[in-house]
Amino acid sequence: MALDLSKVKVRDELKPQREPHWQRLKVGCFLGYRPSKRGGKGTWIARVYDEDKGKYRLKALGDFGSLAGNEIFTAAKREAEKFAEHIEAGGAVRAKIETVADACREYGKANDDAEGRFKRHVYDDPIARVKLDRLRRHHLRDWRKRLEDKPSLVSRNKEGDKRTRDRAPATVNRDMTALRAALNTVLAPGAPNSEAAWQEALAAVPNASKQRTLYLDKDQRRKLLEHIDAEAAPFVRALCLLPLRPGAMAALNVGDFDKRTSELTVGKDKAGRDRRIVIPVDAAKLLASQTANKLPSAPIFMRANGKGWDRHSWKHPVAAAVAAAKLPAETSAYTLRHSTITDLVTGGLPLLTIAQISGTSAEMIERHYGHLVRDAAVKALGELAL
Known part of the structure; x- marks a missing residue:
């Protein structure tokens, strides 16, 4: 009959001996109890099989002297199971996911x-x-x-x-x-x-994504840059030159830009994994000027206080410039990304390439900007008329 150490009466009847009295908790995991020869509370031991080392490992758990008799087994069992999780995880503590x-x-x-x-x-x-x-x-x-x-x-x-x-x-x-x-x-x-x-x-709300409709042409973007605060000007200019999300632009560090090859590694973004893109000459010159004499870990676009930009710090200068330039009131930093992507689409760049550069899917580009491609195609066909 299997030993049941959870019962105080059973433990009290066990004889003191060198080898603990073992109860199997699960395959490869045992809880042991060694009665005291002096008549006090006995001590508890955990024994767990380590598959990596091909042998059992022991851990002394103590006597749980501050607990009542009927609570001791529960506490000892919990500690033995924690030890087993530790061993099964290769020695690393594995988070217990319950909620x-x-x-x-x-x-x-x-x-x-x-x-x-x-x-x-x-x-x-x-x-x-x-x-x-x-x-x-x-x-x-x-x-x-x-x-x-x-x-x-x-x-x-x-x-x-x-x-x-x-x-x-x-x-x-x-x-x-x-x-x-x-x-x-x-x-x-x-x-x-x-x-x-x-x-x-x-389940997702169907057809929830609306087409981006607010577009700033190049003259409007130039007006925005003319009125933007000097501190925010390099960051906002970069948004006019590259189709990145404002958050991804703000997260760029000096080490992400290779000025020898004009390559930029975009990391923190909704797209997930890092991606490398080759940027145009004007953007490369801007980034080169912003990275000069900075450590690789420093933000490319740095505020006067030495910190990078975020949505709480860029929205006020952008809003002030929008008002001063008399642009549509709903204009935001994200509008610049939409406007840049729109220019790339109407310029004839393949949708897949635009998706890779901007960090989104070709499906999303087609959904939001596909009508521009179709309009351009209709215009081109119209020019073929005799």
Whole structure:
């Protein structure tokens, strides 16, 4: 009959001996108990098989003297299982993923964009505390409703006043995609049309992405540069020359630019992995001037305080320049990316090449800019008329 060390009476009846009395917890993992010869509390030992070394490893767990008799086994068992996880992970401590928040933190370690969304919408929400083995469709349906009802921050002035708008379906989709990806790493999809089908509550809103319509021509962009604050001018000029997201541009470091080959490595971006692009002469000259006499780890576009730019620091000078240049009020730093991509499309550059340079998919380029290609084709066919 297997030994049951969880029972205090069983432990009290065990005879003191050199070899601990062992109880098997699972394959390759044992919890041992050695009674005291002096009549006090006995000590506990964990024994775990190390496949890498081909032998058992032991760890003394102590006597858990501060606990009551019926609590000692639970504590000893927990410590033995932790030791087993440590050995099975090759000696590295492996995070225990039990809740939705645990899954998000693990996923966010390798994805800064997702981690930012989790901080804004998951960690402080009731969904964070839900155990993964008890996660049901209604939990995520309720979370989605709270997300959709949450207003999006448009701007904050120097006095701290906020300006918000209703959350756009495309924004909801991006926030849900991050959570869905985190849960997909630890959960299998549930049976369709059941409460276990957690994934159904995170289905994307169809046709949520709207075409970008605000376009600044080159004269308008020149006006913007004429009125931009001198500190922000190099950063904004770069956005006029390269079709990068403002956040990706701001994250560039000196070491990302090779002035010998005019190659730029774009790292922190929604596109995920790093990509290398060859940049045109004007952009290369700008980056060369911004990288001169700086350490490789320094931001290419540096503010007067030595820090890089971010969405909170660039929006005020951009907004002031937009007003001074009498440009459309909805113009933002992202408008420059759209305008640059538009010029590349109408200039005849292949859509796949534009997608690779700008860090998006050919599908997204086709969705938002395909009509420009078709318009150009119709115009060219019209010129063939006799």
